[in-house]
Amino acid sequence: MQCDDVARALPEIIDGGATADLALRRHVDQCLRCQAELAQYRKILRAMHQLRTEVLEPAPGLLADILAKVEEAGERRAVRSLLTKRRMAYAGAIAATAAAGAAGAVVYGRRRLRTA
């Protein structure tokens, strides 16, 4: 295995994402240049983890903006929910009226038959 082969493989194995094969491990064990390169990747990975803990403060007003947007969405949702309930109530009333009308027609029809 050559240094170039190892150099190509190192970004895949530094976080254990892929397993280093035996030939690669043997090469790194014996090659100072590749050991240095591996150490550099590990340093960067550690620094990335440390950056994660750094707080990037947003400019003032972001929290208020988020909450306003969410509140607005909440109000829209409440209005939609209310309209849906009303629509369902209207549909229910229409269905009930139609059912009552149909029942009345049936009763009326039977009476007419009996009379005849």
Place this chain on the structure above:
Amino acid sequence: MEQAELVAAAAAGDSRAFEELVRQTYTDVYGLAYRLTGNEEDARDVVQEAYLRAYKGLNRFRGDAQFSTWLYRITANCASTALTRGKKHRHEELGEDTPLADARPDYDPEAAGDAELLRTRLNAALEELPPRLRAVVVLRDMYDLPHQAIADELGISEAAAKVRLHRARRRLRERLFPKSDEETAHAV
């Protein structure tokens, strides 16, 4: 109230609970959005959109992951959408293979042993990465998201996400630890 309890209350319609969740997490989410977009204006838009989506989709949060991880995924998706929507970014014109010139090629942070300086330079190197590469390396190496989650949120295959990650790591190393002329000659 614990975060899990707040999530449950918010999912049940308690707007105060959701507000508290926003208060607890928005600085962190902004940090991720800023790192993904590379500028404050886009980061603010992304954060607002992310919380809006979280609010609307809270009943779909199953609780099998951390709430923060779920928020990171939404944020990554919003940032990806914002960037592909064509929002102009000062580094977008750089292709993935464009070499990054180091302003201080003779400087060796390893020799200096200065972790603080390395982090400062890493921040700068991350900002110089093309957004497509920056997104995967930030989500994986900084926020520990699984490859599949990253791929899902960025709308790419897992294999493509891995290729971008390895390319990004290589670019960062080249930027932070530039090879000396002698090493370059040896490599050739």
